[in-house]
Every structure is written in structure tokens, then in C-alpha cells.
Amino acid sequence: MEKKTENKLGAIRLSPQRRLILEEVMGTKKHPTADVIYRNVKHKLPNISLGTVYRNLESLSENGYIQRIDTGTGPRRYDGDTRPHAHIRCTSCDSLEDLPEKNLLEKFLLRELKTDYYIQEVIIEIRGLCPECQQSDIPEDIRQNPLQVEP
Numbered sequence: 001m002e003k004k005t006e007n008k009l010g011a012i013r014l015s016p017q018r019r020l021i022l023e024e025v026m027g028t029k030k031h032p033t034a035d036v037i038y039r040n041v042k043h044k045l046p047n048i049s050l051g052t053v054y055r056n057l058e059s060l061s062e063n064g065y066i067q068r069i070d071t072g073t074g075p076r077r078y079d080g081d082t083r084p085h086a087h088i089r090c091t092s093c094d095s096l097e098d099l100p101e102k103n104l105l106e107k108f109l110l111r112e113l114k115t116d117y118y119i120q121e122v123i124i125e126i127r128g129l130c131p132e133c134q135q136s137d138i139p140e141d142i143r144q145n146p147l148q149v150e151p
Contacts (some may be wrong), residue, residue: 010064017041017048021056026080027067031087033075038064069096071125086124091132099126 013094014022024037032040057078061068067147071089077096086099109122 002071012059012065017045017052018060020044021053022060022065023058025060025078028080029098031077031079033077035075037078071096084122086126088126088128090130090133091127092129093095095130097130099124 012018020041021037024040025032030036034050034054034057038048038050038059041048041053057068057076060066061078064082067068067080067082069077069087071077074094079098081098087096088099089096109124113119
């Protein structure tokens with residue numbers, strides 16, 4: 001019989017490398033890419049490889065410890081918050097943030113959706129320009145006619 005230790009969390013063993021990668025993802029709200037995580041953990045584990053980071057991120061996401069975000073426009077991002085929630089992404093600088101209204105959009109969508117499908121997951125990403133990029137990147141025609149959401 002296998003003895004449970006604090007190095008085990010659920011179905012996968014938390015090796016020192018995997019634990020450090022998990023802590024890196026859990027310790028930020030910036031939704032980092034594998035490259036960013038690699039650069040950050042390399043300071044503590046100089047011999048770690050990028051491939052090891054990728055494999056561990058995939059294992060952690062497949063086992064539900066972190067969320068993998070495929071934006072469709074760039075590298076995968078990772079989120080320590082595994083609860084269902086929507087994201088908003090800047091189309092200029094590619095920053096990605098959680099929307100503060102947890103589950104609001106998903107609940108509205110599912111209430112209005114008429115289908116015989118069994119819904120397994122709802123992924124919502126809103127795209128726009130972050131406050132910093134708005135200062136310089138918004139063309140005049142869009143600045144005068146932005147998409148507004150009615151309250």
C-alpha cells in the first residue's frame with residue numbers, strides 16, 4: 001500500500017520541479033506562457049529544461065491543478081484559477097486578465113441557449129484594448145464609435 005505524503009496532490013506526484021512550476025502559475029494573475037514560467041523557474045532550478053516545463057504544465061492542466069488557456073492567437077497561457085470564469089485579452093499587447101464577474105456570462109449564456117447538447121464546458125474570451133494600449137493604439141474611427149455593452 002502506498003503511503004500518502006505531502007508530495008502527493010490528487011492523482012499526480014508533485015516532484016520538486018512540478019511543485020515549483022505549480023507555485024509559479026498559482027502565484028500570478030498574469031496567465032503566463034510556458035516560456036515565461038521557464039524563465040522564472042530557471043533562476044531556482046538552473047538545470048530545468050523548457051521541455052520539462054511544458055510536460056509538467058500539460059500534466060498539471062490535464063489533472064485539473066491549473067487551467068490551460070488556448071487563445072487561438074498565440075502560445076498557450078496557464079491560469080492557477082481552475083474555477084469556470086471568463087477572460088479579457090488585449091489585442092495589442094496580448095495581456096490576459098480574469099473578468100471579475102465570475103460565472104455571470106456563462107450563466108446567462110446557458111440560460112438562453114436552447115440545445116440538446118450536453119454542455120461540458122463554456123469558454124469565454126472577450127477581446128479589446130487594455131487601458132495602457134488605449135492611450136496610443138485606438139484608431140480614431142473606433143475611438144469615436146466603441147462597442148458598448150448595455151448595463
